[in-house]
Amino acid sequence: MTSVLRAQGLGRRYGRRWALRDCTLDVPAGHVVGLVGPNGAGKSTLLKLACGQLEPSAGAISVLGGRPASTPAQLARVGFVAQDTPVYGGLTVEDHLRLGARLNPRWDQELARERVARLGLDPAHRAGRLSGGQRAQLALTLGLAKRPDLLILDEPVAALDPLARREFLQGLMEAAAEQRFSVVLSSHLVSDLERICDYLIVLAGSRVRVAGEVDELLATHFRITGPRRDPGRLPAGQDVVSARHTERQSTYVIRTEDPVLDPAWTVTRLGLEDLVLAYMDEQASGHRPAALEVR
């Protein structure tokens, strides 16, 4: 299957500091991909590399099989809605549609007009006078009318109230289902991602912590709680994602393909939010510690 996003050893440095490091990914087309991670994790950096706004400092990235922004055809296939849903404050809604039509070879003016009308946006209204939610919807409309094969959105709903967020994401989902394009969007709101994403990438500390289909991730991650035990005594094939210990008890989030058979453990399935938090927990994640550490 075609990869929508493929990265090999991808890295980007600002001065001496790595914003993204050793990033290796292969995301198949046809997914709604959620990109999540703490502030400064490298999400925007990855998305800007994917749309060609940044060049890698190390490794390689391809999007829909091509180098980002390398040709006009490649540019036309990828839509990007940057953080804070940028629009031109001095231009009217109609001006934005005209500009979109001039700049994008695959532009669908009928879709844009129909969407603007459905959202109740006045074409003569200046974008600078729209509410945050309306501006976000206008930016999404521009992204959709471009008719991309991949739409990338960087925290598109951050500034929106819950109702506007729901409307925005619903519009995005409907369009993705109708027009059959892939979506990659970053957000801090895991509950939103849980509703709409079927593929997840967790970035933390400039590195990819985990990436995969949501169903597969949920089926292979468990929280196990029981008498205190050193992680070295867990069976092979149970990879520790995070660990917490009290004097008597250990709680692990583990990834495993096999059922947990040891009766000493109480095993619970994880929701997406718990899974994300386990991977984002820098102190408790990563490598198996050599010995127990009391927290």
Ligand SMILES: Nc1ncnc2c1ncn2[C@@H]1O[C@H](COP(=O)(O)OP(=O)(O)OP(=O)(O)O)[C@@H](O)[C@H]1O
């Ligand atoms: N133009 C820049 N110059 C220098 N450092 C930068 C620049 N842009 C980003 N960085 C740094 O790179 C790191 C990753 O930033 P990035 O914006 O990709 O993170 P993010 O995960 O999108 O964060 P947030 O959730 O806060 O938007 C941060 O440490 C940030 O300070």
